[in-house]
Amino acid sequence: MKLEAAQLASRIKQEVQAEIEKMVNKRGARPCLAAVRVGEDPASAVYVRNKIRACEEVGIRSELQALPESTNTSELLNLIASLNEREDVDGILTQLPLPAAIDEIAIIEALDPAKDVDGFHPVNAGKLAMGRPVFVPCTPAGIIELLDDNRIEIRGANACVVGRSQIVGRPMAQLLLQRDATVTICHSRTRDLAAVTRTADLLVVAIGRAGFIGRDHIKPGATVIDVGMNKVSDVHAVRSLFVGEADKRLEVVAKRGYTLVGDVHPAEASEVAGMLTPVPGGVGLLTVAMLMKNTLKAASLRRR
Numbered sequence: 001m002k003l004e005a006a007q008l009a010s011r012i013k014q015e016v017q018a019e020i021e022k023m024v025n026k027r028g029a030r031p032c033l034a035a036v037r038v039g040e041d042p043a044s045a046v047y048v049r050n051k052i053r054a055c056e057e058v059g060i061r062s063e064l065q066a067l068p069e070s071t072n073t074s075e076l077l078n079l080i081a082s083l084n085e086r087e088d089v090d091g092i093l094t095q096l097p098l099p100a101a102i103d104e105i106a107i108i109e110a111l112d113p114a115k116d117v118d119g120f121h122p123v124n125a126g127k128l129a130m131g132r133p134v135f136v137p138c139t140p141a142g143i144i145e146l147l148d149d150n151r152i153e154i155r156g157a158n159a160c161v162v163g164r165s166q167i168v169g170r171p172m173a174q175l176l177l178q179r180d181a182t183v184t185i186c187h188s189r190t191r192d193l194a195a196v197t198r199t200a201d202l203l204v205v206a207i208g209r210a211g212f213i214g215r216d217h218i219k220p221g222a223t224v225i226d227v228g229m230n231k232v233s234d235v236h237a238v239r240s241l242f243v244g245e246a247d248k249r250l251e252v253v254a255k256r257g258y259t260l261v262g263d264v265h266p267a268e269a270s271e272v273a274g275m276l277t278p279v280p281g282g283v284g285l286l287t288v289a290m291l292m293k294n295t296l297k298a299a300s301l302r303r304r
């Protein structure tokens with residue numbers, strides 16, 4: 001069964017919109033999200049555009065700070081400092097990855113944790129690790145909403161998270177642990193990955209390798225959450241990944257030059273998994289919705 005996320009994502013945005021209208025009626029000022037993008041990475045430009053469009057949908061004021069590729073760490077730190085100080089800015093998002101010359105960790109650590117709507121600052125990561133979350137990274141937070149919305153039991157489940165990035169894998173594992181799952185975290189050095197992932201009732205994959213997790217990695221009936229977003233344009237690869245649905249995907253490739261594929265092999269996984277999130281149409285939609293929710297939360301906490 002496909003675990004689609006579109007309806008849930010639009011419901012979350014509607015709820016945020018209703019709360020924002022209440023806030024505006026009560027206090028006058030609209031919440032404001034400042035989006036910072038550095039350089040010309042086309043994928044980052046698309047992500048930021050989608051986030052700004054979502055702000056417009058829910059009634060959050062947004063401000064785009066698009067800086068040239070040549071920006072250095074201290075210039076970006078100055079911008080972050082000024083956004084931290086501005087009373088009218090409730091949330092700051094810095095689109096990652098930043099150009100290689102910029103010290104990404106220094107930038108994340110410079111954010112005011114109260115405006116860190118991506119939940120990447122060490123204070124927010126630490127609070128999550130202590131079981132007292134304030135701002136949780138949007139992708140794993142959205143996955144929890146999706147599981148709850150579909151009444152998929154987390155408590156007591158054997159959960160396996162493949163990938164240990166700061167933005168997905170680690171916070172995902174923390175959230176599942178907080179919800180009483182028994183959590184295993186896998187990564188590129190895990191021995192016999194398939195033997196470990198096959199024990200999971202709940203398998204979350206965030207590794208950035210198109211179609212890597214196949215039938216041998218999945219326990220029959222497991223819930224599989226595919227976080228990956230990889231561009232694939234090779235015709236043979238598309239045919240082997242999508243089999244019966246390959247023609248539709250090849251039309252997309254002909255139109256756009258690529259199709260989006262997750263980290264899970266869609267055709268193989270659908271033979272064994274109980275539930276599977278599609279790519280696109282799955283986790284990605286929730287990430288933006290949760291960013292809106294975090295921005296509303298930042299504004300509510302700051303204006304209390």
Ligand code: NAP
Pocket residue numbers: 139162163164165166167168169186187188189190193206207208209227228229230283284285287
């Ligand atoms: P990342 O920072 O590149 O981390 C990848 C992780 O996967 C690392 O922990 C790495 O292990 C592990 N890994 C790589 N190859 C592996 C293998 N063969 N076997 C087991 N583990 C392996 O990735 P990320 O930022 O978390 O992103 C992962 C994917 O999710 C990407 O496709 C990205 O585009 C997508 N993504 C989607 C959304 C969304 O909204 N849908 C949001 C964020 C990310 P090591 O630590 O040992 O190197």
